[in-house]
Amino acid sequence: MVDAKPNRRERLRAEAAQEIKTIALKHMAENGTAAVSLRAIAREMGMTAGAIYSYYDTRDDLITALIADVYNSLVQALEEAIAGASGDPVEQVMAYGRAYRTWALANPQEFRLVYGDPAPDYQAPPCGPAADAEHRACTALTGVVVSAWPWAERLHGEGGYTWDDYSPEFVVMVRSAFADLHPAAIALAMRLWGRLHGLVSLEIYGHLRPQVQDPAKLFHEELVDLTRLLGLSVPVAALSD
Helix, strand or coil, X not given: CCCXXXXXXXXXXXXXXXXXXXXXXXXXXXXXXXXXXXXXXXXXXXXXXXXXXXXXXXXXXXXXXXXXXXXXXXXXXXXXXXXXXXXXXXXXXXXXXXXXXXXXXXXHHHHHHHHCCCCCCCCCCCCCHHHHHHHHHHHHHHHHHHHHHHHHHHHHCCCCCCHXXXXXXXXXXXXXXXXXXXXXXXXXXXXXXXXXXXXHXXXXXXXXXXXXXXXXXXXXXXXXXXXXXXCCCCCHHHHCC
């Protein structure tokens, strides 16, 4: 069965909902996450306060929708990069890292929304589209470590980690995607993410440029080092890519 195309009313509503999110991101870029206000957005759109609440019941609902969009955008970039990297774990690490940095530099405000200071008094729902998208982001990186685990296990398999080292909800989520996952692989994935995220965050928040002429070169060297952390042999071509 072919899905029915949205009618004009549905298209206009979808366009208005997207405009609300676009303006919210602009307000955050100008004044931080505390600036998100449904009434302020309504004023800018020439909409009544009552009308905007027909799109989002609360400010938190709007922020949750934004977070879901951001994670989905990031995950799409990461998954596409990994899919294009063949099955070689070195290529997957390099592709994941480059995609993460490229996306962040292209979407700095979105990066700050999910990885910067949270909006004041924002209460994230425990489940729903935003949580699902965040889980996909975690799964993408865990998959990279899983592909390298035959090599990484020799270095990290005896790290003393058990599933009790992680929250029960997190364990259920990752093991539903990777049933045979070693608990030490999760710690390794977190270390990998921490190092990638650290350099990207410094760059996004403007803390690298005063000291570093070429942040891309520094990031590339970190990626090469991370492949070694995973116990992988780095091809000569990757060293100067």
